[in-house]
Amino acid sequence: MLNKPIYINGAAAISIQEPLNETVIYNPLNYSQVHVRCIDPVFKEHLNPIAARRMSLIIKRAIITARYAVKMAEIEKPDAIITGTGLGCVQDTEKFLEAMIRNKEKFLQPAFFIQSTHNTISSQIAIDLKCKAYNNTYIHRGVSFENALIDALLQLNKPKIDSALVTGNDEMTPAYFKLLQRLNYWKNSVDSSLNIVDSENSIGSFAGEGSVSLVLSKNKIKNSFATINDIKLHYNPNGIDEKFIVDFLLKNGLNTDDVSLFITGANGDFNNDLVYKKLDNLFDNNRIGHYKNICGEFYTAPAFGLYAAAICLKNNTVPKTMMLSNNNLNNINNILFYNHFQNRDHSLILLSKCIN
Amino acid sequence: MLDEIVVSGMGSISGIGNNLDETLQSCLQMKCAIKELQHIKSIHKLPCAEVSYTDAEMKAILNIADSETATRTALMGMIATQEALNNAKITNDSKYRIAFLNGTTVGGMEKSEMYYFDFLENDKFNHYIEAHDCGACTEKIADYFGCFSYVGTPSTACSSAANAIMLGAELIRNGEVDIVVAGGSECITKFHLNGFNSLMILDKEICRPFDETRAGLNLGEGAAYIVIESSKLAEKRKIKPLCKLSGYGNACDAYHQTASSPDGDGAVIAMTNALETSGIEPKDIDYINAHGTGTPNNDESEGKAIARVFLEKIPYISSTKSITGHTTSAAGGVESVISILSLNNRFVPGNYNFKTQMSCLPFKPVSEVITNVDLKHVLSNSFGFGGNNSSLVFSKI
Numbered sequence A: 001m002l003n004k005p006i007y008i009n010g011a012a013a014i015s016i017q018e019p020l021n022e023t024v025i026y027n028p029l030n031y032s033q034v035h036v037r038c039i040d041p042v043f044k045e046h047l048n049p050i051a052a053r054r055m056s057l058i059i060k061r062a063i064i065t066a067r068y069a070v071k072m073a074e075i076e077k078p079d080a081i082i083t084g085t086g087l088g089c090v091q092d093t094e095k096f097l098e099a100m101i102r103n104k105e106k107f108l109q110p111a112f113f114i115q116s117t118h119n120t121i122s123s124q125i126a127i128d129l130k131c132k133a134y135n136n137t138y139i140h141r142g143v144s145f146e147n148a149l150i151d152a153l154l155q156l157n158k159p160k161i162d163s164a165l166v167t168g169n170d171e172m173t174p175a176y177f178k179l180l181q182r183l184n185y186w187k188n189s190v191d192s193s194l195n196i197v198d199s200e201n202s203i204g205s206f207a208g209e210g211s212v213s214l215v216l217s218k219n220k221i222k223n224s225f226a227t228i229n230d231i232k233l234h235y236n237p238n239g240i241d242e243k244f245i246v247d248f249l250l251k252n253g254l255n256t257d258d259v260s261l262f263i264t265g266a267n268g269d270f271n272n273d274l275v276y277k278k279l280d281n282l283f284d285n286n287r288i289g290h291y292k293n294i295c296g297e298f299y300t301a302p303a304f305g306l307y308a309a310a311i312c313l314k315n316n317t318v319p320k321t322m323m324l325s326n327n328n329l330n331n332i333n334n335i336l337f338y339n340h341f342q343n344r345d346h347s348l349i350l351l352s353k354c355i356n
Numbered sequence B: 001m002l003d004e005i006v007v008s009g010m011g012s013i014s015g016i017g018n019n020l021d022e023t024l025q026s027c028l029q030m031k032c033a034i035k036e037l038q039h040i041k042s043i044h045k046l047p048c049a050e051v052s053y054t055d056a057e058m059k060a061i062l063n064i065a066d067s068e069t070a071t072r073t074a075l076m077g078m079i080a081t082q083e084a085l086n087n088a089k090i091t092n093d094s095k096y097r098i099a100f101l102n103g104t105t106v107g108g109m110e111k112s113e114m115y116y117f118d119f120l121e122n123d124k125f126n127h128y129i130e131a132h133d134c135g136a137c138t139e140k141i142a143d144y145f146g147c148f149s150y151v152g153t154p155s156t157a158c159s160s161a162a163n164a165i166m167l168g169a170e171l172i173r174n175g176e177v178d179i180v181v182a183g184g185s186e187c188i189t190k191f192h193l194n195g196f197n198s199l200m201i202l203d204k205e206i207c208r209p210f211d212e213t214r215a216g217l218n219l220g221e222g223a224a225y226i227v228i229e230s231s232k233l234a235e236k237r238k239i240k241p242l243c244k245l246s247g248y249g250n251a252c253d254a255y256h257q258t259a260s261s262p263d264g265d266g267a268v269i270a271m272t273n274a275l276e277t278s279g280i281e282p283k284d285i286d287y288i289n290a291h292g293t294g295t296p297n298n299d300e301s302e303g304k305a306i307a308r309v310f311l312e313k314i315p316y317i318s319s320t321k322s323i324t325g326h327t328t329s330a331a332g333g334v335e336s337v338i339s340i341l342s343l344n345n346r347f348v349p350g351n352y353n354f355k356t357q358m359s360c361l362p363f364k365p366v367s368e369v370i371t372n373v374d375l376k377h378v379l380s381n382s383f384g385f386g387g388n389n390s391s392l393v394f395s396k397i
Helices: A022-026 A049-053 A057-072 A090-102 A110-116 A120-129 A141-156 A174-182 A193-199 A242-251 A270-277 A301-315 B020-029 B055-062 B072-087 B109-121 B126-130 B134-145 B157-173 B190-198 B231-236 B265-278 B296-309 B328-345
Strands: A006-014 A080-084 A134-138 A163-170 A210-217 A226-235 A261-264 A288-290 A334-341 A345-352 B005-014 B098-103 B150-152 B179-186 B222-230 B243-252 B287-289 B316-318 B377-384 B388-395
Touching: A006 A057, A006 A301, A022 A301, A057 A090, A057 A120, A057 A163, A057 A210, A080 A120, A080 A141, A090 A110, A090 A174, A090 B109, A090 B190, A110 A120, A110 B190, A120 A134, A120 A163, A120 B243, A134 A141, A134 B243, A134 B388, A141 A163, A141 A210, A141 A226, A141 A301, A141 A334, A141 A345, A141 B134, A141 B157, A163 A301, A174 B109, A174 B126, A210 A301, A226 A242, A226 A301, A226 B150, A242 A334, A242 A345, A261 A301, A270 A334, A301 A334, A301 A345, B005 B020, B005 B072, B005 B157, B005 B231, B005 B328, B020 B328, B055 B072, B072 B134, B072 B179, B072 B222, B098 B134, B098 B157, B098 B328, B109 B126, B109 B190, B134 B150, B150 B157, B157 B179, B157 B222, B157 B243, B157 B328, B157 B377, B157 B388, B179 B328, B222 B231, B222 B328, B243 B265, B243 B328, B265 B296, B265 B377, B265 B388, B287 B328, B296 B377, B328 B377, B328 B388
Parallel strands: A080 A134, A080 A163, A261 A288, A261 A334, B098 B150, B098 B179, B287 B316, B287 B377
Antiparallel strands: A006 A210, A006 A226, A163 A210, A226 A345, A334 A345, B005 B222, B005 B243, B179 B222, B243 B388, B377 B388
């Protein structure tokens, strides 16, 4: 799809791991809870306290990771800002909704409504970066981030667009955690979050949340993380087969042997992981990785996964916590990243090591 | 040279009509659909433009069991998508890669606001929890047809549908899909009715876009989609296109979360980019279907932006929200359909309820329908909260 590979030049995350630190994937925290909230940076070190008072939590996180990634990418402002979010500013949505129901539509303050629309995140980033460029937001369940990413890559195919900030943002409020609990999204208990993928054959995962910003660019810089070579989004409520993956690789002149690492969205939920297990024939266990054990499950968790993949390519090493084999993996050239949501929405992303 | 993108079909349901024919007739007669709220119960006496069908009526039309979980937004979306697919002669067993891009913001909120405390306290309405998020709504519509191999949900509040159309054109140009059904769907909810009301931007009377006395907007609801594909494919499929989607622009005002900048900077960039990608000059635009919500802020900001871009020759301008109400996320779809109807039926829709020109603007909108007029290029504006501004240009073939 891409005219030429696109570089990931900036990457920042606030997650359930130590914030704004690229090394977290090599030394992640282990949790024994089913609902883990982000470890936030000290906001007053990053944001003007007066401005920050008007911002909801998700906006603070988004603005901080966006600024970090933009600075890292050595640009002043991007030529496009695109956000993927499964639930948008759900905390403010809940506040407005609860007040409206409890007070029977009376005495409502506009502040929570103003902040409730999903596109608040992208537009607040634009206001913060004083950036009037292309701006968009996608909300599509477990592939919200990939929806945003494909748009960013489409924009980067245009001559006038050199860089794009693409973000994945979601917060898991106690209320929404409870709602998803009713739909069996979560396990009853978790002993060790890092081992959740291979622990047991039970239903549900553990909940995380996060804000991830990536700056994509046509131009390589000294600190470029990796390249994105191709992306494919596919909708099929009946699932995909091996051919879907093989064809995608073929289109890029590769076969399965060329893939150093196959990263899945395995999260410890029996039904979710079964979809990946059915592809076991394609790659041996020594080449299969995952990330949701590090960041938890939320709609835009793949944004954290791509962030982790980019770091692995930059450092040429994958930590054992990300590996199904539980062994470190070195010398990686190509990563194939596959994610599905309810075996309905499917996304493939091909990443490669930067070539000097 | 970029591939030419053509519109090969469309479908619409809104307060002014349940299909294309009714929509056209209402536009030609300038029949305003804004009246007392029927389908939802609110303490506020605020006029709105609702789709006339009840949910049960829509389910009957669609042959969906009454017991099936389907939000009003999804049902309206199915009706408009069905019309668009028929109009573009696309069958459910089509061999082409077809995308469904559905702009929406409220998603399943219409049911969530009824059952929210049940969601928190019991398992009675779990099926509506699953239907709450916007993506679920898009997939509900897509699954009804079963012909879509790509789905996506752009959500930029009131410019969602316009952004869906822009994404669609890019997906075709980059060879990701062959055909795109793009637009938006949104029903009125108490949530956004109260939200807009708390911002004090709802008029208690019938709205008056671009009028000196304007005092806010009226909400509407609806769903509308256009079908786009490359001119080559349309030719191969032996489809006579309705028009070209010749250009589009998206920019961010980056000024304020809910207010537009005083001089409409974001709107100027969006319109300028749309003209540039169309390869036409401002003077070539014959008609602007304005965002024109009727709020003091939007109409001043948009009006000034139009005056800045179209300095040389101000085209015909009207806001059809004066008859459809503001259909929020669907607006870009509803108004694209109206723009294309005006191109192909040689008329300029009127701006209903207009009396007094705004003192800060050098133009007034078209107040009566103009017929028998040749239009070559029409520009449609959709601006959303957060300064998400998008403009589309449709051109006669």
